[in-house]
Amino acid sequence: MRTYLDCIPCFLRQSLEASRMVTSNETLHEIVLKKVMRYLQVISSFNNPPPELSKEVHAIVRNMLNCKDPYREVKKKSNEMANELYPRLEQIVEEAKDPFLMATKLAIIGNVIDFGAMNRFDVKDMINKAITENIDDNAYSRFKESIEKAQTILYLADNAGEIFFDKLLIKKFAEMGKRIVYAVKNNPIINDATIEDAKFAGIDKFAEVLPADEGQDKSAPGILLNYASSKFLNYFRNADVIIAKGQGNYESLSNSGREIFFLLVVKCPLVARDIRADIGKLILKVIE
Amino acid sequence: MRTYLDCIPCFLRQSLEASRMVTSNETLHEIVLKKVMRYLQVISSFNNPPPELSKEVHAIVRNMLNCKDPYREVKKKSNEMANELYPRLEQIVEEAKDPFLMATKLAIIGNVIDFGAMNRFDVKDMINKAITENIDDNAYSRFKESIEKAQTILYLADNAGEIFFDKLLIKKFAEMGKRIVYAVKNNPIINDATIEDAKFAGIDKFAEVLPADEGQDKSAPGILLNYASSKFLNYFRNADVIIAKGQGNYESLSNSGREIFFLLVVKCPLVARDIRADIGKLILKVIE
DSSP states (O other): OOOOTTHHHHHHHHHHHHHHHHOOOHHHHHHHHHHHHHHHHTOOOOOSOHHHHHHHHHHHHHHHHTOSOTTHHHHHHHHHHHHHHHHHHHHHHHHSSSHHHHHHHHHHHGGGOOTTTOSOOOHHHHHHHHHHOOOOHHHHHHHHHHHHHOSEEEEEOOBTTHHHHHHHHHHHHHHTTOEEEEEEBSSOOTTBOBHHHHHHTTGGGTSEEEEOBOSTTOOOSSOOGGGBOHHHHHHHHHOSEEEEEHHHHHHHHTTSSSOEEEEEEOOSHHHHHHHTOOTTOEEEEEEO | OOOOTTHHHHHHHHHHHHHHHHOOOHHHHHHHHHHHHHHHHTOOOOOSOHHHHHHHHHHHHHHHHTOSOTTHHHHHHHHHHHHHHHHHHHHHHHHSSSHHHHHHHHHHHGGGOOTTTOSOOOHHHHHHHHHHOOOOHHHHHHHHHHHHHOSEEEEEOOBTTHHHHHHHHHHHHHHTTOEEEEEEBSSOOTTBOBHHHHHHTTGGGTSEEEEOBOSTTOOOSSOOGGGBOHHHHHHHHHOSEEEEEHHHHHHHHTTSSSOEEEEEEOOSHHHHHHHTOOTTOEEEEEEO
């Protein structure tokens, strides 16, 4: 998905949000915003997906404020909250009429824990939503069938906290005897999960945890194939099923040419338009 | 009220909105946004109120797109909608237990018709709100008392459409034998009312309609005293009561040192914080 001009105010709002997480010094916030505006001013093409620009914007924030991980505390809190919730989530899955469906829906719902796109959330409401709301029947049938046939599943993580919701589904895959590769960001970018988060969630017990990208300042809030590691690209080419979580991965990979199952909650009006669904909808969508 | 860094994304969002009203050419939208970012980048002080910066931002939009009034259609529609509603509004006032209170509340409610701050509204819901929601008792008592004692009332208009709601209150003032001066913007700025709008609403039958500012590109979405006409300033100094509608006038005049009755609906989180009220609240507030 290309970047729209509507993303510009959003990049600036996010830069301010991230800066405020690092320092309360308003002069520094102003310097960051002006530097981000200088960068956005010289963008010659908005044809790249939003995560490509977001990568640069957040690198400016980190470098100007000399902070490697502005969202560190936010991620920690998201993880702790989700960790506490996890036994209840497992119980909901096991008690469900169709545990695999419930694990899938909860993995989608987990995507709402995204401080990058919203500031308040009520996880309990969202769990009720998972129980009461439906996902696309056809897409789900195809998803389940593909998983059943698969040997290797490449699962692209999105945010900290959310990864505990992914774990529910990954455990189901493991019970089915699948080989799972769980791709996370190599370096901190917004509130996206890194190896440290995946280990904290214990996902490494069920899956090989792999950083998707390489190098400094190359992590983006949606996996960009031009910065991906060769190991990741190998799985991307050869895995039997690819699952990509969140808006960022949808933005960066919806035109990849590879069959991908996208699992996300729609939060942004531009993604809503692109994916043809309302904001707040639980999405399971396959794109070939 | 000073400008906050949070206003930057909002200025850009508004510039894009205004540009889209003029043309569907995305290259032009991009040029406008970049030019606005260039302007915001060199701002050396955010101590001025937001309408001061907004004045410059919208002048860039108008000049770059060679369009004197991007919101012309929006204002026309707001006026037409409010005009159609007007007989019903008059009836609500006359049938109310306290018609003066109802006219005051409806004048506040009218402030929700603001395409500059929100895109969707349901006027009928808002009328119910006027009937059911209360305003500050103490401020209202003081307001009524001041009006009763006053000979000359200076009333600072806000938006097109909204002016029909002002008319309800202005008619009450006229029935009380008051002299009313209704100050509007000299030139188009966002969806703010100009002389043409005030005449369309027939306010000139009850009040002297006066452009508050002078010169080219000097109109701001909140009256700035340093660009005000001498005639306006004379009324501003000598009127017995000043009423200022909307967030813009609150932002530009809340520290004027003059007693002003502010009538508005809170729409922006920064105004909400400054005025110490929740978003959506009906505000009648006196500042000395």
